[in-house]
Amino acid sequence: MALTLKDLINKQIPLNGGHRMCGGCPVPVIVKQVLMSTDHPKIIGNATGCLEVATTIYPYTAWNHPWIHNAFENVAATVSGIEAAHNALSRIGEVPEHNKDAKFIAFAGDGGTYDIGLQSLSGALERGHNMLYVCYDNEGYMNTGIQRSSATPIGANTTTTPIGSESYGKTQSRKDLLSIVAAHHIPYAASTSPHNWMDAMKKSKKAIETQGPTFLLYFAPCIPGWKIPSDVWKKLSETAVKTCFWPLIEFEDGKWSLTGESKLIAEGKMPKIPVEEFLKSQGRFKHLFTDKNKHVIEIIQKDVDKSWNYYKGLAGY
Amino acid sequence: MTETKKGWKDLPIGGNILEAGNSQHYFTGTWRTYKPITDLDKCINCLQCWMFCPDNSIVIKDGKMDGQDYDHCKGCGVCAAICPVKAIDMIKEEK
Amino acid sequence: MGKYIALTGAESAAFAMKQINPDVVAAYPITPQTPVAMKFSEYVANGEVNTEYVTVESEHSAMSATVGAAAAGARAMTATASNGLALMWEIVYIASSMRLPILMAVVNRALSGPINIHGDHSDAMGARDSGWIQIFNENNQEVYDSFIMALRIAEHPDVLTPAMVCQDGFITSHSVENVMPLTNEQVQKFIGKKKFKGLITADKPFTMGPLDLQDYYFEHKKQQHEAMKKVFAVVEEVQNEYAKEFGRKYSVIEEYRTEDADTIIMGLNSVMGNVKTVVDSAREKGIKIGAVKPRFFRPFPVDYLRDLLPKFKAVVVLDRSDSFGAMPPLYSETLAALYGIENAPMIKGYIHGLGGRDTNLAMIETVVDNLQKLKDTGEGNLTFEYLGVRE
Ligand SMILES: Cc1ncc(C[n+]2csc(CCOP(=O)(O)OP(=O)(O)O)c2C)c(N)n1
Ligand code: SF4
Ligand code: SF4
Numbered sequence: 001m002a003l004t005l006k007d008l009i010n011k012q013i014p015l016n017g018g019h020r021m022c023g024g025c026p027v028p029v030i031v032k033q034v035l036m037s038t039d040h041p042k043i044i045g046n047a048t049g050c051l052e053v054a055t056t057i058y059p060y061t062a063w064n065h066p067w068i069h070n071a072f073e074n075v076a077a078t079v080s081g082i083e084a085a086h087n088a089l090s091r092i093g094e095v096p097e098h099n100k101d102a103k104f105i106a107f108a109g110d111g112g113t114y115d116i117g118l119q120s121l122s123g124a125l126e127r128g129h130n131m132l133y134v135c136y137d138n139e140g141y142m143n144t145g146i147q148r149s150s151a152t153p154i155g156a157n158t159t160t161t162p163i164g165s166e167s168y169g170k171t172q173s174r175k176d177l178l179s180i181v182a183a184h185h186i187p188y189a190a191s192t193s194p195h196n197w198m199d200a201m202k203k204s205k206k207a208i209e210t211q212g213p214t215f216l217l218y219f220a221p222c223i224p225g226w227k228i229p230s231d232v233w234k235k236l237s238e239t240a241v242k243t244c245f246w247p248l249i250e251f252e253d254g255k256w257s258l259t260g261e262s263k264l265i266a267e268g269k270m271p272k273i274p275v276e277e278f279l280k281s282q283g284r285f286k287h288l289f290t291d292k293n294k295h296v297i298e299i300i301q302k303d304v305d306k307s308w309n310y311y312k313g314l315a316g317y
Numbered sequence: 318m319t320e321t322k323k324g325w326k327d328l329p330i331g332g333n334i335l336e337a338g339n340s341q342h343y344f345t346g347t348w349r350t351y352k353p354i355t356d357l358d359k360c361i362n363c364l365q366c367w368m369f370c371p372d373n374s375i376v377i378k379d380g381k382m383d384g385q386d387y388d389h390c391k392g393c394g395v396c397a398a399i400c401p402v403k404a405i406d407m408i409k410e411e412k
Numbered sequence: 413m414g415k416y417i418a419l420t421g422a423e424s425a426a427f428a429m430k431q432i433n434p435d436v437v438a439a440y441p442i443t444p445q446t447p448v449a450m451k452f453s454e455y456v457a458n459g460e461v462n463t464e465y466v467t468v469e470s471e472h473s474a475m476s477a478t479v480g481a482a483a484a485g486a487r488a489m490t491a492t493a494s495n496g497l498a499l500m501w502e503i504v505y506i507a508s509s510m511r512l513p514i515l516m517a518v519v520n521r522a523l524s525g526p527i528n529i530h531g532d533h534s535d536a537m538g539a540r541d542s543g544w545i546q547i548f549n550e551n552n553q554e555v556y557d558s559f560i561m562a563l564r565i566a567e568h569p570d571v572l573t574p575a576m577v578c579q580d581g582f583i584t585s586h587s588v589e590n591v592m593p594l595t596n597e598q599v600q601k602f603i604g605k606k607k608f609k610g611l612i613t614a615d616k617p618f619t620m621g622p623l624d625l626q627d628y629y630f631e632h633k634k635q636q637h638e639a640m641k642k643v644f645a646v647v648e649e650v651q652n653e654y655a656k657e658f659g660r661k662y663s664v665i666e667e668y669r670t671e672d673a674d675t676i677i678m679g680l681n682s683v684m685g686n687v688k689t690v691v692d693s694a695r696e697k698g699i700k701i702g703a704v705k706p707r708f709f710r711p712f713p714v715d716y717l718r719d720l721l722p723k724f725k726a727v728v729v730l731d732r733s734d735s736f737g738a739m740p741p742l743y744s745e746t747l748a749a750l751y752g753i754e755n756a757p758m759i760k761g762y763i764h765g766l767g768g769r770d771t772n773l774a775m776i777e778t779v780v781d782n783l784q785k786l787k788d789t790g791e792g793n794l795t796f797e798y799l800g801v802r803e
């Protein structure tokens with residue numbers, strides 16, 4: 001199947017309108033990109049968080065797929081159980097042939113993945129279930145009102161790292177989840193961003209069609225959480241990638257590579273722009289643009305460069 | 318949107334929702350303060366708006382962009398912001 | 413019928429699981445449940461079952477995976493004890509709210525802290541409001557039989573509610589007894605084919621576990637409440653069929669030498685073995701005493717107790733858990749069940765055996781003495797105390 005918009009528009013959409021995500025939230029777009037990337041049969045699990053809460057407010061559901069939510073920290077374990085059932089039932093002839101190679105897809109926010117759900121994720125990756133785990137990373141616990149997570153960047157103003165006379169926001173750097181995931185030696189993991197839908201959908205397709213545990217780390221700007229207007233996230237995502245704040249990375253069969261704009265930057269075909277460009281339009285970083293706090297921007301730039309150089313190195317540049 | 322709410326005897330057990338995608342019946346169009354208006358003559362049918370609309374509110378007719386579904390469109394302005402030929406305008410919603 | 417085989421309580425649970433041949437088991441080791449998981453893993457390793465065994469990384473994931481499996485249409489089971497049950501707590505409630513007929517072997521062990529590995533009922537009692545059926549068992553045979561019957565009860569279309577099959581840590585789980593299992597064919601015929609459908613399958617869209625707010629949550633809770641009310645009718649049916657087919661007769665409340673008794677001792681699980689021994693010796697001394705053993709704590713057999721207990725003048729209730737700052741669970745619920753009955757017996761409670769402390773014959777003998785005093789003078793009526801604790 002070719003990934004063209006002309007083909008895609010004729011397909012069943014995974015998430016109907018009428019859901020209650022914030023106006024302009026990119027997360028439904030992420031779901032669309034992942035699930036429309038291939039016709040492969042799919043079963044969805046969803047951790048507690050914005051996506052789960054806002055798409056299934058009883059008696060309404062936006063989902064056109066088999067979908068289950070269990071709790072916050074256990075989507076990987078829940079999906080493990082579904083996969084185990086599927087395997088057992090396949091063996092005794094209770095699963096139709098055309099569904100036998102179904103992929104089990106977990107969606108969770110960064111809170112449900114980097115923090116409270118890390119154990120469940122690690123367990124499922126290690127056990128090797130035929131699961132794609134998609135973390136939509138909006139860099140905080142948004143559903144409970146914008147608290148910090150271990151994915152929140154240093155300097156961000158959140159409701160548990162509020163700025164004040166003694167505080168410039170979060171004081172710790174982000175956790176490097178992609179490397180943690182890759183350390184499980186799974187066949188496929190990647191980071192992507194919804195603005196580059198081709199990159200995202202190619203990776204999604206690969207992640208779904210590859211047998212075994214696979215992982216996608218998806219950039220997901222949040223309108224109230226990042227204090228941005230509802231119509232800028234596409235541009236902002238692009239800037240995140242062009243500043244190398246959010247590189248597009250692929251980890252396949254043990255080999256690292258860069259894709260999309262990140263590849264062009266690594267090859268010197270596109271300029272790498274200062275992280276300030278990414279920070280300046282977001283309310284959560286507004287306080288950094290003062291004399292008192294501007295040193296934090298330098299810290300962020302150093303952080304970004306360090307991580308970028310690390311992954312560039314892994315990718316052989 | 319008046320719904321009669323079922324009692325415990327008539328609801329499916331376990332909190333399950335049997336009808337797929339029935340959020341269609343819930344109208345988020347009332348959230349809008351701005352409304353996207355499309356100049357279909359300007360539109361080049363690149364379908365970018367279809368890809369990036371979070372609310373599945375770009376109407377497709379015969380393979381072509383045909384304006385917005387105002388029952389569900391929340392007026393976020395993404396379609397207008399990304400349209401490469403500026404075929405979509407956001408105008409203040411009249412209530 | 414098979415022939416007697418020597419099994420521990422833990423192995424009795426595992427053996428019943430093997431004969432049921434569930435589609436999915438997800439369990440995590442914890443003393444004294446570990447032998448259930450180990451034994452079952454052996455069955456898997458030797459191809460004696462068709463089960464997918466998910467070697468989860470915690471009990472929280474064990475219950476989560478079991479929920480996923482049951483939602484996908486599997487006969488799904490797990491086993492745990494104590495802190496393991498505590499860790500899965502959150503999902504225990506979710507399993508019942510989703511109306512999934514999961515079975516769980518619970519090997520009762522004291523909850524930390526301080527950490528302790530021995531038997532008491534603080535784990536199961538903590539989960540008494542989780543919406544699960546709770547079956548308590550005195551010995552290995554009972555564990556085995558309950559497991560087979562529990563599957564029928566949990567999967568009954570009127571019920572569709574998960575069930576815990578409890579036994580005392582070490583005292584039961586690690587003691588070898590002769591158990592008479594059914595044959596595999598008998599088990600398979602008795603449990604029959606699954607009647608519940610897989611809801612989360614690739615065949616069709618379905619939404620399970622949505623956000624359920626003020627306008628519907630209440631109705632879904634009422635459905636759980638009503639399902640529990642139907643459990644005993646199903647239990648009676650299943651027990652009768654079991655007795656008819658296999659000659660072993662169980663009841664919601666087991667009575668021991670109660671025919672002409674004016675006093676009785678009531679309690680759950682293994683302590684009732686010792687109670688029966690003491691009843692026998694007291695009978696020899698001419699004391700008209702019996703024993704009453706509820707096999708179910710959830711649903712709580714209120715109507716049964718209201719029928720039965722007024723036959724006696726005085727009742728002692730043994731609880732193997734405390735409810736700090738309140739009356740212990742079996743005692744308080746028995747009191748509540750008897751409220752307003754004209755000829756209700758006098759009643760006294762004891763908290764015993766916490767952290768696996770042996771409730772020996774001598775202790776139960778003092779209980780018998782105090783029970784006679786209660787009957788004759790009313791001394792201790794409506795009080796409860798620790799049994800055999802050092803001052
Ligand atoms: C065990 C548990 N702890 C806390 C919560 C409350 N809670 C619900 S969603 C959430 C944050 C979710 O954050 P994230 O995973 O990043 O998803 P997002 O809301 O950003 O989509 C929290 C803390 C919960 N539901 N369960
Ligand atoms: S809070 Fe953020 S992540 Fe959640 S729905 Fe709104 S925009 Fe999306
Ligand atoms: S304004 Fe937003 S919700 Fe409405 S059609 Fe455009 S992108 Fe979709």
